[in-house]
Every structure is written in C-alpha cells, then in structure tokens.
Amino acid sequence: MISQSMGRQYEVNGDQLVLRQSGVGRPTVVFLPGAGLVGLDYLNVHNAAAELTTSVLYDRGGTGWSDPKGLPRTASDAVDELHALLRVAEVPGPYLLVGHSLGAVYARRYAQRFPDAVAGMLLLDPYHEDTPARMPEEVAQLSEQMRDQPLPEPTQEIIEFFGGLFAGKLAQWPAEVRQPLMEYHRDAWRTGAAEAANVHEVGEEVRAGGAEPDVPVIVLSAMGDDPFRLAQLPERLERGFSDVRCAxxxxxxxxxxxxxxxxxxxxxxxxxxxxxxxxxxxxIRDLLVRQAAPAGSGGA
Structure with a gap:
C-alpha cells in the first residue's frame, strides 16, 4: 500500500496504477510525465490547476508507484492504459492533456485514438517525430553511441550531483512527498532511459497514427540551460539541438x-x-478558455 499523500491505487487489467485527483470542474487536466519523471514531479502545477478545474496526476505502468512493467512500451499501449485508468477511476472527461517530452507524444497518440475525449493539449518541450532527421549530426552520432552502450553504474559524485539537482527542483514540495520522490529518483534512475529507448519508434507510431482532433493546442519550448541535459551533452551541442527542437x-x-x-x-x-x-x-488557463469557444471563433 502507498500513503494517501502519494495517490490512490486502481486495478487496471490486473495491474495496480497510481492516480491522484484534486479539484472540481471540466475539462479535467491530465498530466502525462516525461520519461524519468513521475506524476508527483508535477505536484506544483497540479495543485494550481486544481484551483481552476479537476486535475489528475498518475504514474504509467513501470514507473513511479504503479506496478512494474516491461519497458519501453508502444505509445498505443501507454495511452490505452491511461484511457482505462481514467475510466476505472471515474475521472470526468473531456480531458485537457498536458504532456511533457515523451509524455507529449503519448498525449498526441491519445488524441488520435480517443479524439472525442480530448478538449485541448498543452505540449511541454515535446519530442517530435522529425527529430532524428533534423538533429545535428554530432548529436545523432552521440545518441546512437549512448543507445548502443549499457548505462554505466553512477559514481558517488554523480549520485550526489543529480541528488542535489532534484533536491533543488523539489524544494517546495511537502516533506511527506519530497522525501519519497528523492528516494525514487535515486533508486530508479535507469527507468527514464528504459522508457525512452524506443522514442524514435514511438514518434513514427504517431506519424502513422492518423489525424489529430481540431482542439486548441499550445506548444511550449524550453530554451534555457538544463543542468540534467548539460551533464550528458556539451553546451555547444545542447544549444544547437535546442534550436532544432524549437523550430x-x-x-x-x-x-x-x-x-x-x-x-x-x-x-x-x-x-x-x-x-x-x-x-x-x-x-492551462488559456486552453481552458479556448476549449469553451467554438472552433473558428478565435476565442480569447
């Protein structure tokens, strides 16, 4: 069992999945974490969104406090799981999907598979299916090398470095949530790489997945320095890669x-x-307003 502060467990197709629901109203905001992150990493914006409408955090199978699952997974498997979880937990639709990085690809696939359930999408620095063809050659070569090699065991120095980064980012989280999150990120550091191992294939799945619904969409690009990425890529390469992503x-x-x-x-x-x-x-506020306006009205 998990503590109430972490969320509630629901059985979906024989697996226990964790979901946390707050607030009242529709559409419901649903956060889809990036690879390596989990629902409670978004607790700050979840709590703020819950002052506006219903808001939901959850952990995909194989991540966080949900049951273990073989990784990586297809986008369709991930979104079918989410669709079933929302139904079992009786979370009211339609949904404003907030997808981050890999989670943004899953949000788009969800919109393809369940268009009538989606009111809008906020895509946070999303992975794009054209990334492999457009990324700088040096970044592509480095990415291939990293994919072909097993992850090395981290040194104590690296553990302390990343622990400090997470501690800084989660400083405002309640202690009963912050400490388990810190321990999770310390112990499950391989999960993000495992979940994103097939990101190119997931991108192609979305490319071939058909039309996405005509709903309001905002894409946010993060162009500032990211210490997590700079620990893996030289600043020069990271900057060039960021420019491609933004385009x-x-x-x-x-x-x-x-x-x-x-x-x-x-x-x-x-x-x-x-x-x-x-x-x-x-x-999120802007999308809540826009989804209420008829398509083509240019609602403010």
Whole structure:
C-alpha cells in the first residue's frame, strides 16, 4: 500500500496504477510525465490547476508507484492504459492533456485514438517525430553511441550531483512527498532511459497514427540551460539541438488549426514546469478558455 499523500491505487487489467485527483470542474487536466519523471514531479502545477478545474496526476505502468512493467512500451499501449485508468477511476472527461517530452507524444497518440475525449493539449518541450532527421549530426552520432552502450553504474559524485539537482527542483514540495520522490529518483534512475529507448519508434507510431482532433493546442519550448541535459551533452551541442527542437515545435504548433507556439528562454527541459510554473499555468488557463469557444471563433 502507498500513503494517501502519494495517490490512490486502481486495478487496471490486473495491474495496480497510481492516480491522484484534486479539484472540481471540466475539462479535467491530465498530466502525462516525461520519461524519468513521475506524476508527483508535477505536484506544483497540479495543485494550481486544481484551483481552476479537476486535475489528475498518475504514474504509467513501470514507473513511479504503479506496478512494474516491461519497458519501453508502444505509445498505443501507454495511452490505452491511461484511457482505462481514467475510466476505472471515474475521472470526468473531456480531458485537457498536458504532456511533457515523451509524455507529449503519448498525449498526441491519445488524441488520435480517443479524439472525442480530448478538449485541448498543452505540449511541454515535446519530442517530435522529425527529430532524428533534423538533429545535428554530432548529436545523432552521440545518441546512437549512448543507445548502443549499457548505462554505466553512477559514481558517488554523480549520485550526489543529480541528488542535489532534484533536491533543488523539489524544494517546495511537502516533506511527506519530497522525501519519497528523492528516494525514487535515486533508486530508479535507469527507468527514464528504459522508457525512452524506443522514442524514435514511438514518434513514427504517431506519424502513422492518423489525424489529430481540431482542439486548441499550445506548444511550449524550453530554451534555457538544463543542468540534467548539460551533464550528458556539451553546451555547444545542447544549444544547437535546442534550436532544432524549437523550430520543430513551431512547425508542430502550426500543424494544428488552433495551435500556438510559445518560447521560454529561462526554463530548462526537464523541469520547465518548475522553472516557469507561471507560464505553464497561464497556458492551462488559456486552453481552458479556448476549449469553451467554438472552433473558428478565435476565442480569447
């Protein structure tokens, strides 16, 4: 059993999945974490969103406090699991999907599979299916090398470095949540790499997945320094990669009839929702208003 502060467990297809629900109203905001993160990493914006409407955090199977699951998974498997969980937990729809990085790809796949259940999407520094073809050659080569090699055991210095980063980002979390989160990130550091191991294939799954619904969409790009990424890529390569990602985000937003692209120069990729909680929350507010306006009305 888990503590009430961590969420509630629901049985979905024989697995125990964790979900935390707060607030009242529709549409319901649903946070889809990036690889390596879990629902409670978004507790700050979840609590703020819950003052506006119903808000939900959850852990995908194989992550956080949900039951173990073989990783990586297909996007369809991940979104079918989420759809079933929302039904079992009786979470009211429609849903405003807030997907971060890999979670943004899952949000788009959810919208393809269940278009009538989606009221809008906020995509936080999303992975884009054209990334492999557009990323700088040096980054592509380094990524391939990293994918082909097993992850080395971290040194004590690396453990302390990343522990300090998480401690800083989670400093405002309640102690009963912060400590278990810190321990999870310390012990489950391989999970993010395992979950994202098939990200290119997941991108192709979305490319071939059909039309996405005409709903309001905001794409937020994080262009600030990210210490988590700079620990893996030289600053020069990370900056070039960020420029490519930002261009792809603009193209993604433009592909939606009601899409908008916003750029945050002072937020890093992994914890952009902490670095710029205000901007993420404002985007949620804007989408709640826009989804209520008829398509084509240009609702403010």
């Amino acid at each position: 792809l985000h603009g193209e993604l937003a433009a592909s939606f009839p009601r899409g908008e692209h916003r750029v945050l120069d002072d937020a890093g990729h992994n914890f952009m929702h902490v670095d710029r909680q205000d901007a993420v929350l404002q985007a």
